[in-house]
Amino acid sequence: MSHSILFASKRDPRFITLRRGGTLADADHRRLALWAAVCAEHVLPTFEQARPGDDRPRRAIEQARAWARVEITMTQAREAAYAAHAAAREASGAAKEAAHAAGHAVAVAHMADHELGAAAYAIRAVRAAASETRRDAAGRRECRWQRARLPAAIRALVLDDQKRRNQKCGSLFED
DSSP, rough: OOHHHHHSOOOOOGGGGGGSSSSBOOHHHHHHHHHHHHHHHHHHHHHHHHTOOOOOOHHHHHHHHHHHHHHHHHHHHHHHHHHHHHHHHHHHHHHHHHHHHHHHHHHHHOOOHHHHHHHHHHHHHHHHSSGGGHHHHHHHHHHHHHHHHHHHHHHHHHHHHHHHHHTTTTTTTTO
């Protein structure tokens, strides 16, 4: 699941803020970042157990929340995303996927449609940590867990995005 596969060449205007010509309100943009942070944080222990002392993914999740509270700039959030993805490149297996989830969570500040990346990589982390016979069930359980935490204000938007980009995400969002 690479960046080019996950994202379409033409961006969905529902994930572009009003001030940039889209339809996304700032409050919903912040909600997307917070939900993505919840998804990434849920699998963060997988990374921290494999790479104790490397706080880049945790810091990225903290920065996602700080951006949502309007405490840091988008540029600062993007730097945290780069750091989390660098941590992912130094890891493997479930830890790698968890670090990517954190990187996408904070990248929501830059592009709101990274919300799906955070959720997808979190599911991939859970699947990678499970035995081969339990991967599918673990992934579906994680998807349901994530959906249960979707704020009502963005629920329909995210569920539609999951349906629209599910095939590009390796069918991770199937019930």
